[in-house]
Amino acid sequence: MLLDSIPSLDSTEALSVAQGPAILLGDPSLNGFYITEGPRCGMTVPVDVIFPVLHGPFGEDGTVQGLASLSNIPCAGAGLLGSALGMDKVMMKQLFIQNDLETTDFIWFLRSAWQKKSETIVRGVREAVGYPCFVKPANAGSSVGISKVTDEKGLAPAVALACEYDRKILIEKSVDARELECAVLGNDDPEASVVGEIIPCNEFYDYNAKYVDEDSKIVIPADIPLQIANRVRHWAVAAFRTLDCSGMSRVDFLLERNTNRICLNEINTIPGFTPISMYTKLWEASGLTYPNLIDRLIDLAIDRHRDIQQSKFYR
Numbered sequence: 001m002l003l004d005s006i007p008s009l010d011s012t013e014a015l016s017v018a019q020g021p022a023i024l025l026g027d028p029s030l031n032g033f034y035i036t037e038g039p040r041c042g043m044t045v046p047v048d049v050i051f052p053v054l055h056g057p058f059g060e061d062g063t064v065q066g067l068a069s070l071s072n073i074p075c076a077g078a079g080l081l082g083s084a085l086g087m088d089k090v091m092m093k094q095l096f097i098q099n100d101l102e103t104t105d106f107i108w109f110l111r112s113a114w115q116k117k118s119e120t121i122v123r124g125v126r127e128a129v130g131y132p133c134f135v136k137p138a139n140a141g142s143s144v145g146i147s148k149v150t151d152e153k154g155l156a157p158a159v160a161l162a163c164e165y166d167r168k169i170l171i172e173k174s175v176d177a178r179e180l181e182c183a184v185l186g187n188d189d190p191e192a193s194v195v196g197e198i199i200p201c202n203e204f205y206d207y208n209a210k211y212v213d214e215d216s217k218i219v220i221p222a223d224i225p226l227q228i229a230n231r232v233r234h235w236a237v238a239a240f241r242t243l244d245c246s247g248m249s250r251v252d253f254l255l256e257r258n259t260n261r262i263c264l265n266e267i268n269t270i271p272g273f274t275p276i277s278m279y280t281k282l283w284e285a286s287g288l289t290y291p292n293l294i295d296r297l298i299d300l301a302i303d304r305h306r307d308i309q310q311s312k313f314y315r
């Protein structure tokens with residue numbers, strides 16, 4: 001639905017000023033939203049920048065970013081490749097490992113393989129990962145479909161749940177860790193924010209601890225030695241570059257309690273983006289206000305679009 005303005009994101013009043021349903025056709029010559037119904041049907045509304053405020057598959061995974069590219073419109077945040085790699089936890093971890101960025105030990109398999117030979121996979125988990133472990137769909141987010149499994153009995157139901165969300169499943173060694181997060185901003189010369197800590201109110205940072213209960217805590221800056229904070233910031237930028245991200249990302253770490261070992265957990269190419277979200281609060285604490293952050297992201301999207309257009313196939 002194409003709106004003239006947004007009086008309030010919470011208000012349905014906005015819909016009353018709608019110009020009608022509109023779509024991106026993926027036609028570079030149109031360069032905007034095509035109105036499909038109502039008095040302005042058939043008209044195209046030009047768009048300067050798309051700012052995807054979306055989570056999960058069909059929003060954060062490169063599909064919308066690809067459509068923006070086809071439509072020749074700058075898009076804030078990572079492009080198709082960075083978004084897709086950041087979404088798929090298996091691809092992400094394989095690339096981290098290839099670039100000497102430590103991540104949790106894991107195995108992965110396809111849903112079809114589980115259906116055909118679950119015993120082999122159960123044995124693989126026992127030998128290569130052990131218990132407790134985390135079972136995850138490779139492509140989801142918001143902790144949806146993720147279970148912490150403490151013994152072999154709990155494995156099959158956890159895999160069945162993960163299989164509801166994706167055809168690719170990973171099983172990770174559980175790390176007894178504090179959770180650190182670092183915000184990255186930029187294109188070819190990305191910068192890292194101060195480091196924050198999440199203190200989940202549940203056993204792990206599951207869906208309820210993220211969005212339902214209000215007892216999880218955010219600590220900014222995290223109470224950690226400077227040396228660890230610097231390493232986290234360095235790795236956050238390295239992870240961003242490794243996955244060919246641009247614009248923004250929040251990079252999440254596990255800091256093992258007994259050893260102070262740092263482990264990359266994941267990258268989020270579209271982090272939570274309200275004024276009270278970790279990404280925005282980390283930048284606020286690093287000296288960049290919310291409005292200035294949005295301005296920067298819009299400028300970065302336009303810069304990246306111009307950069308891409310310098311290449312022959314994209315003009």
Ligand SMILES: Nc1ncnc2c1ncn2[C@@H]1O[C@H](COP(=O)(O)OP(=O)(O)O)[C@@H](O)[C@H]1O
Pocket residue numbers: 104134136140141142143144146172173174175176177179200204205206252254265266
């Ligand atoms: N290997 C692990 N060891 C310890 N805790 C983990 C591990 N993997 C995930 N978690 C917990 O589960 C949460 C969600 O997992 P994560 O991989 O970040 O998925 P999502 O993309 O859905 O946020 C993490 O924030 C953390 O609390």
Ligand SMILES: [Mg+2]
Pocket residue numbers: 143252266
């Ligand atoms: Mg996470």
